Amino acid sequence: MPRFFNLLEAEELLxxxxxxxxSLIHTKQEYEEVDAELTSISQRIALIxxxxxxxxxxxxxxxxxxxxxxxxxxxxxxxxxxxxxxxxVETGLIDFPTLYKGKEVYLCWKLGESGIGFWHHVEDxxxxxxxxxxxxxxxxxxxx
Numbered sequence: 001m002p003r004f005f006n007l008l009e010a011e012e013l014l015x016x017x018x019x020x021x022x023s024l025i026h027t028k029q030e031y032e033e034v035d036a037e038l039t040s041i042s043q044r045i046a047l048i049x050x051x052x053x054x055x056x057x058x059x060x061x062x063x064x065x066x067x068x069x070x071x072x073x074x075x076x077x078x079x080x081x082x083x084x085x086x087x088x089v090e091t092g093l094i095d096f097p098t099l100y101k102g103k104e105v106y107l108c109w110k111l112g113e114s115g116i117g118f119w120h121h122v123e124d125x126x127x128x129x130x131x132x133x134x135x136x137x138x139x140x141x142x143x144x
Contacts, residue, residue: 002097002104003083004143007132010096010107010116017084021092021111024075028089031068034061093126100140107132 087093092111108118118129
């Protein structure tokens with residue numbers, strides 16, 4: 001069963017979620033850079049037709065790639081364990097499930113925003129974001 005947040009609970013969690021998200025973005029960049037270098041080495045070997053691979057460098061890169069993959073998995077799990085839903089790593093988009101008039105909706109936050117100022121229906125996604133107003137605040141709740 002998902003965790004439901006009220007706005008205050010979600011806002012209190014933002015500093016930790018932001019830290020995890022920034023770590024996730026950094027680690028993803030590291031993973032992609034290492035992967036690109038490994039791919040480049042493989043392509044050079046194939047083009048030259050059997051050159052001796054730079055064994056130590058390949059081993060180092062594979063080790064860094066594996067470590068980055070483990071960190072990515074662990075960080076995503078921490079975000080999920082907090083009850084949040086990671087929607088997009090590149091834009092830093094996070095949803096916090098909440099209840100609005102008895103129906104599940106999401107409080108929506110994007111990296112760089114100073115706080116949670118939007119919500120949307122589950123089926124609408126980011127494009128359906130609506131500003132949080134007094135009517136929403138009066139009719140939403142967490143999962144007491």
